[in-house]
Amino acid sequence: MSEPRIRMAGFAGSLRAGSFNRAMLRAAREHAPDGVDLDILDLTDVPIYNGDVEAAGDPEPVTRLKAAVHGADLVLIATPEYNFGVPAVTKNAIDWASRPPRPHAWDGKPVAVMGTSPGRFGTVNAQRVVRQSLTHLNAYVLPQPMIVIPGASGLFDDDLRLVDPPTIERMTKFMAAAAGWARRFLGPGGAE
Amino acid sequence: MSEPRIRMAGFAGSLRAGSFNRAMLRAAREHAPDGVDLDILDLTDVPIYNGDVEAAGDPEPVTRLKAAVHGADLVLIATPEYNFGVPAVTKNAIDWASRPPRPHAWDGKPVAVMGTSPGRFGTVNAQRVVRQSLTHLNAYVLPQPMIVIPGASGLFDDDLRLVDPPTIERMTKFMAAAAGWARRFLGPGGAE
Amino acid sequence: MSEPRIRMAGFAGSLRAGSFNRAMLRAAREHAPDGVDLDILDLTDVPIYNGDVEAAGDPEPVTRLKAAVHGADLVLIATPEYNFGVPAVTKNAIDWASRPPRPHAWDGKPVAVMGTSPGRFGTVNAQRVVRQSLTHLNAYVLPQPMIVIPGASGLFDDDLRLVDPPTIERMTKFMAAAAGWARRFLGPGGAE
Amino acid sequence: MSEPRIRMAGFAGSLRAGSFNRAMLRAAREHAPDGVDLDILDLTDVPIYNGDVEAAGDPEPVTRLKAAVHGADLVLIATPEYNFGVPAVTKNAIDWASRPPRPHAWDGKPVAVMGTSPGRFGTVNAQRVVRQSLTHLNAYVLPQPMIVIPGASGLFDDDLRLVDPPTIERMTKFMAAAAGWARRFLGPGGAE
Numbered sequence: 008m009s010e011p012r013i014r015m016a017g018f019a020g021s022l023r024a025g026s027f028n029r030a031m032l033r034a035a036r037e038h039a040p041d042g043v044d045l046d047i048l049d050l051t052d053v054p055i056y057n058g059d060v061e062a063a064g065d066p067e068p069v070t071r072l073k074a075a076v077h078g079a080d081l082v083l084i085a086t087p088e089y090n091f092g093v094p095a096v097t098k099n100a101i102d103w104a105s106r107p108p109r110p111h112a113w114d115g116k117p118v119a120v121m122g123t124s125p126g127r128f129g130t131v132n133a134q135r136v137v138r139q140s141l142t143h144l145n146a147y148v149l150p151q152p153m154i155v156i157p158g159a160s161g162l163f164d165d166d167l168r169l170v171d172p173p174t175i176e177r178m179t180k181f182m183a184a185a186a187g188w189a190r191r192f193l194g195p196g197g198a199e
Numbered sequence: 200m201s202e203p204r205i206r207m208a209g210f211a212g213s214l215r216a217g218s219f220n221r222a223m224l225r226a227a228r229e230h231a232p233d234g235v236d237l238d239i240l241d242l243t244d245v246p247i248y249n250g251d252v253e254a255a256g257d258p259e260p261v262t263r264l265k266a267a268v269h270g271a272d273l274v275l276i277a278t279p280e281y282n283f284g285v286p287a288v289t290k291n292a293i294d295w296a297s298r299p300p301r302p303h304a305w306d307g308k309p310v311a312v313m314g315t316s317p318g319r320f321g322t323v324n325a326q327r328v329v330r331q332s333l334t335h336l337n338a339y340v341l342p343q344p345m346i347v348i349p350g351a352s353g354l355f356d357d358d359l360r361l362v363d364p365p366t367i368e369r370m371t372k373f374m375a376a377a378a379g380w381a382r383r384f385l386g387p388g389g390a391e
Numbered sequence: 392m393s394e395p396r397i398r399m400a401g402f403a404g405s406l407r408a409g410s411f412n413r414a415m416l417r418a419a420r421e422h423a424p425d426g427v428d429l430d431i432l433d434l435t436d437v438p439i440y441n442g443d444v445e446a447a448g449d450p451e452p453v454t455r456l457k458a459a460v461h462g463a464d465l466v467l468i469a470t471p472e473y474n475f476g477v478p479a480v481t482k483n484a485i486d487w488a489s490r491p492p493r494p495h496a497w498d499g500k501p502v503a504v505m506g507t508s509p510g511r512f513g514t515v516n517a518q519r520v521v522r523q524s525l526t527h528l529n530a531y532v533l534p535q536p537m538i539v540i541p542g543a544s545g546l547f548d549d550d551l552r553l554v555d556p557p558t559i560e561r562m563t564k565f566m567a568a569a570a571g572w573a574r575r576f577l578g579p580g581g582a583e
Numbered sequence: 584m585s586e587p588r589i590r591m592a593g594f595a596g597s598l599r600a601g602s603f604n605r606a607m608l609r610a611a612r613e614h615a616p617d618g619v620d621l622d623i624l625d626l627t628d629v630p631i632y633n634g635d636v637e638a639a640g641d642p643e644p645v646t647r648l649k650a651a652v653h654g655a656d657l658v659l660i661a662t663p664e665y666n667f668g669v670p671a672v673t674k675n676a677i678d679w680a681s682r683p684p685r686p687h688a689w690d691g692k693p694v695a696v697m698g699t700s701p702g703r704f705g706t707v708n709a710q711r712v713v714r715q716s717l718t719h720l721n722a723y724v725l726p727q728p729m730i731v732i733p734g735a736s737g738l739f740d741d742d743l744r745l746v747d748p749p750t751i752e753r754m755t756k757f758m759a760a761a762a763g764w765a766r767r768f769l770g771p772g773g774a775e
Contacts, residue, residue, distance in 0.1 A: 022249040055247050055287050057214040091335040092328055093284065095247050095291035102281045128707055135523060135708075136284055136328050142522065143283040145535035150526045191575065323512055324519075327715060334714065337727035342718045383767065406633040439631050439671050441598040475719040476712055477668065479631050479675035486665045520668055520712050527667040 010042060013189045016075040017083035018048040020097030020122075020133075025167065027123050027159040028085040031178075034169035035083060035121070039182040045083065048075050055095065056102050069103050076104045076112035081189035082146075086122040088133035097137060105144055113144035117192045119185040121154035123162075129155035149188045154181050202234060205381045208267040209275035210240040212289030212314075212325075217359060219315050219351040220277040223370075226361035227275060227313070231374040237275065240267050247287065248294050261295050268296045268304035273381035274338075278314040280325035289329060297336055305336035309384045311377040313346035315354075321347035341380045346373050394426060397573045400459040401467035402432040404481030404506075404517075409551065411507050411543040412469040415562075418553035419467060419505070423566040429467065432459050439479065440486050453487050460488045460496035465573035466530075470506040472517035481521060489528055497528035501576045503569040505538035507546075513539035533572045538565050586618060589765045592651040593659035594624040596673030596698075596709075601743060603699050603735040604661040607754075610745035611659060611697070615758040621659065624651050631671065632678050645679050652680045652688035657765035658722075662698040664709035673713060681720055689720035693768045695761040697730035699738075705731035725764045730757050 017035065019028035029047070036045040052068040054060060065073070076082055086097040104112045120137055122130030134155065141148050154177060156162065162171040169175055209227065211220040221239070228237040244260040246252060257265070268274055278289040296304045312329055314322030326347065333340050346369060348354065354363040361367055401419065403412040413431070420429040436452040438444060449457070460466055470481040488496045504521050506514030518539065525532050538561060540546065546555040553559055593611065595604035605623070612621040628644040630636060641649070652658055662673040680688045696713050698706030710731065717724050730753060732738065738747040745751055 022247070023251050055214070055291065056281070059215050089248070089290075089294045090297055090332040092290060092332040095287035095294065098281070098284060098290060099247065099287035102287065105282050128704055131704055131707065132331070132711075138523075138526065139324070139519060140282040140284040142532075142534040143537075147534065148526075150531065151529035153527075320512055320515055323515065327516075330715075330718065331711060334724075334726045335729075339726065340718075342723065343721035345719075406631070407635050439598070439675065440665070443599050473632070473674075473678045474681055474716040476674060476716040479671035479678065482665070482668060482674060483631065483671035486671065489666050516715070523708070524666040524668040 010190065011193065013043045013080045013186050014078065015043060015045040015081045015083050015185070015189070016048060016079035017045050017085065018050055018100055020084070020086035020094045020100070022051055022096055027163060027167070028087050030163055030167040030169065031085045031121060031123055031156075032083065034175070034178055035085070035182055038175060038179045040186050043182065043186050046075065048072060050096060050100055053100060053103060056099055061106060072100060073104050073112050076116065079116070080193060081117040081119060081185060083185065084118065084120045084137060086120065086130055086133045086137055088122060088124045088126065088130040091132040093133045093136045097133070098140070101137070101140055111144065113141060113146040115192070116146045117149070117189045118146045119149040119181070119188065121181065123156035123159040125157070125159055127157055129157040131155050147188075147192055149185055152177070152181050152184055154178065202382065203385065205235045205272045205378050206270065207235060207237040207273045207275050207377070207381070208240060208271035209237050209277065210242055210292055212276070212278035212286045212292070214243055214288055219355060219359070220279050222355055222359035222361065223277045223313060223315055223348075224275065226367070226370055227374055230367060230371045232378050235374065235378050238267065240264060242288055242292055245292060245295060248291055253298060264292060265296050265304050268308065271308070272385060273309040273311060273377060275377065276310065276312045276329060278312065278322055278325045278329055280314060280316045280318065280322040283324040285325045285328045289325070290332070293329070293332055303336065305333060305338040307384070308338045309341070309381045310338045311341040311373070311380065313373065315348035315351040317349070317351055319349055321349035323347050339380075339384060341377055344369070344373050344376055346370065394574065395577060397427045397464045397570050398462065399427060399429040399465045399467050399569070399573070400432060400463035401429050401469065402434055402484055404468070404470035404478045404484070406435055406480055411547060411551070412471050414547050414551035414553065415469045415505060415507055416467065417551075418559070418562055419566055422559060422563045424570050427566065427570050430459065432456060434480055434484055437484060437487060440483055445490060456484060457488050457496050460500065463500070464577060465501040465503060465569060467569065468502065468504045468521060470504065470514055470517045470521055472506060472508045472510060472514040475516040477517045477520045481517070482524070485521070485524055495528065497525060497530040499576070500530045501533070501573045502530045503533040503565070503572065505565065507540035507543040509541070509543055511541055513541040515539050531572070531576055533569055536561070536565050536568055538562065586766065587769065589619045589656045589762050590654065591619060591621040591657045591659050591761070591765070592624060592655035593621050593661065594626055594676055596660070596662035596670045596676070598627055598672055603739060603743070604663050606739050606743035606745065607661045607697060607699055608659065610751070610754055611661075611758055613745075614751060614755045616762050619758065619762050622651065624648060626672055626676055629676060629679060632675055637682060648676060649680050649688050652692065655692070656769060657693040657695060657761060659761065660694065660696045660713060662696065662706055662709045662713055664698060664700045664702065664706040667708040669709045669712045673709070674716070677713070677716055687720065689717060689722040691768070692722045693725070693765045694722045695725040695757070695764065697757065699732035699735040701733070701735055703733055705733035707731050723764075723768055725761055728753070728757050728760055730754065
């Protein structure tokens with residue numbers, strides 16, 4: 008009997024057309040193991056969180072974001088790092104999907120975090136604060152391997168396809184670990 | 200000879216009309232020592248950071264935000280906490296004002312951070328990550344006293360005026376410390 | 392067929408005879424669900440980490456600590472908080488047990504973290520940095536519920552027995568969650 | 584009239600005889616600007632913090648540590664990083680010197696933090712948590728420049744003398760900034 012397919016949803020914490028983190032998500036899809044589907048979300052029209060907007064009813068892009076997180080077996084977050092911290096785009100998506108408080112879309116949800124940025128320390132700080140928020144929300148965040156990629160620009164070709172062999176190898180291992188992590192929490196005793 | 204006036208600029212990390220953190224800024228202005236002016240910025244129209252938008256030229260609300268940070272003797276940040284982290288509104292304002300990298304508006308800038316939120320731990324996590332980003336940017340962040348106010352709703356009246364006497368006392372001390380901190384870095388040897 | 396027993400090992404990040412965190416471990420044992428054994432380690436004679444000492448051969452208390460972490464189905468850490476951070480006792484135990492790098496005792500190990508301290512914010516900061524180190528070490532740290540207990544002194548009787556009913560209830564839920572977390576990672580597909 | 588001399592006290596968060604961080608302190612002394620004295624403390628005999636030991640009276644090495652922090656115009660901390668966090672040696676010294684709570688040796692004390700470790704991210708995590716504890720203690724921590732040195736072993740000669748020219752240049756700038764930072768807080772209006 009074959010294993011069930013793993014449905015992942017992914018989003019990148021950057022709105023730039025040429026985002027390296029969105030390119031990382033495409034590479035993640037390309038190098039995912041068999042049996043894994045990755046749906047890449049578009050956060051362009053998700054407004055910045057505002058309690059008054061929420062009270063008037065979720066905007067449609069927010070509704071789609073929440074549904075995607077709810078429905079996924081694992082959420083894959085690719086985040087840049089700005090100023091030793093998390094970009095507004097990444098945190099905004101996490102915060103919207105955490106509403107309303109109970110039950111929310113992150114509760115018991117397997118998550119894997121990765122990131123790339125031009126700086127020297129990659130995204131070690133951004134990933135740390137993302138993990139802390141997700142832990143608070145009772146998401147199950149894959150601890151290792153950690154994909155922290157500094158110096159993003161040399162790893163992709165002109166079409167933003169990941170072409171650096173060692174990074175491809177790390178991505179392949181990361182996606183295998185993410186798929187295994189999602190499987191741990193599937194079905195009875197899985198994400199509730 | 201009298202001491203020079205201290206020009207502070209403040210912003211709140213919430214867009215809600217009834218924001219307690221904006222109310223905190225108004226209370227900060229009310230209870231500031233003599234000789235301190237506090238200009239409260241409106242972040243409503245600051246778009247979420249996007250490198251493509253920036254490349255096309257700063258939107259006008261961003262230009263105003265940067266000018267306000269540049270021109271202030273001290274920047275006062277009042278931030279809520281979302282999910283053990285910083286709200287997108289707060290981080291977005293910090294990130295926009297950090298661009299372009301050198302020289303940027305935070306370099307050598309005195310800053311004081313405060314916050315209130317309904318949760319049990321006030322804003323201790325949000326303030327921590329805000330401070331880390333500002334430290335990275337070489338801002339001079341007042342270390343203590345820390346204003347972390349949990350359970351915001353009981354402290355304000357129906358017009359969102361701070362009416363809780365112990366909190367007013369803490370605010371008064373905090374603003375005196377912030378003014379003293381700003382004065383340390385004024386003039387020769389001050390913020391460059 | 393009955394479920395296998397869960398063997399937990401626990402340590403407290405305080406050496407004081409009257410440690411509230413050690414008292415928390417005893418309360419954890421008392422209020423653990425059926426089928427859970429908790430062995431409480433004594434860190435008194437674990438020396439402060441020193442690479443030269445390690446190179447000469449692990450002192451016996453270190454050998455025992457590592458064996459206990461290796462052999463446990465879940466490690467329970469009860470930590471105080473000092474100065475918004477982790478006490479040396481807690482971090483020292485984590486660091487010794489992380490040596491040598493590969494394979495080390497924390498790799499794939501389920502862990503649950505709790506803590507109590509007299510301060511206003513309980514141990515939210517200490518737990519955060521403990522979790523970050525453990526995540527780096529690929530331990531599987533229970534995300535929620537979080538047991539952060541401020542104002543420790545009122546919760547225990549003169550014999551340091553936990554007597555506060557709401558705290559007992561939270562402890563009971565926490566231990567049930569910890570046992571369930573350990574069970575997730577038992578056996579095939581479990582901690583490797 | 585000449586400027587007053589700056590008396591710095593420094594300690595390293597490692598007890599190894601061949602510690603790179605202690606070597607960093609010696610390099611800091613060698614490349615300090617004129618007018619700066621740096622006294623390097625030995626933490627070898629500082630016991631791990633224990634409230635019962637403290638209640639019986641500070642051990643002599645603790646008394647010396649506290650006096651050195653109290654008497655310095657600036658404290659220079661060189662810390663390794665263990666497991667994305669602070670080593671016990673570093674945190675233990677900070678915690679002892681923070682006792683008793685008021686007044687304590689860190690209150691209003693200028694501090695500069697640096698660190699080197701073999702890992703890829705240098706000591707960015709260790710420095711972050713050290714800074715957070717010091718901020719809580721109202722120390723005035725130099726925000727930038729940050730000396731984070733990964734891959735320590737290639738930078739020193741067999742006698743552990745810093746010989747890497749770019750690192751020497753960064754150290755020279757760092758010590759000039761630390762001296763300037765100490766001078767800001769000297770005298771009236773200085774550290775209280």
